[in-house]
Amino acid sequence: MYTSIDNLTYLINQIVEKEIESGIYQIADDETLSTNEIIRLIATSQSRRSSIWNIPEKLISLSTRIGDVLHLPLNSERLKKLTESYVVSNQKIKKALGIENMPANAKEGMKKTFESFQ
Numbered sequence: 001m002y003t004s005i006d007n008l009t010y011l012i013n014q015i016v017e018k019e020i021e022s023g024i025y026q027i028a029d030d031e032t033l034s035t036n037e038i039i040r041l042i043a044t045s046q047s048r049r050s051s052i053w054n055i056p057e058k059l060i061s062l063s064t065r066i067g068d069v070l071h072l073p074l075n076s077e078r079l080k081k082l083t084e085s086y087v088v089s090n091q092k093i094k095k096a097l098g099i100e101n102m103p104a105n106a107k108e109g110m111k112k113t114f115e116s117f118q
Helices: 005-017 035-045 057-070 076-083 091-097 106-116
Strands: none
Touching: 005 091, 005 106, 035 106, 057 076
16 A cells, blocks of 8 residues: 555645545555565666566465474464555545546656655
8 A cells, every 4th residue: 555645645635625524534546556566666766676586486385384383483474464465445535525536646656755765
């Protein structure tokens, strides 16, 4: 789940200007980015090549089973947490505000964030 600062400030301004029903609203960019996409964006923003390792699934599975038996940090529970999807829907806030799309693109927002670290 990611929300660019441009979309966050846009939503805050919209909420202040319009009266919406009180409730719990999830705020996120329209597009979801995978971990690999984020790594590539970080590398690009730093003018570097990304290094993403492709580890065979069987090796990871074996490692987590060993971690379960020996009570190591890499175990089945931790692997599940690392590989779960944490995507949220921003449809409720967009519907309440009467908008179709967020103004900023997720990739551009992420690039802008990484470039600000330089």
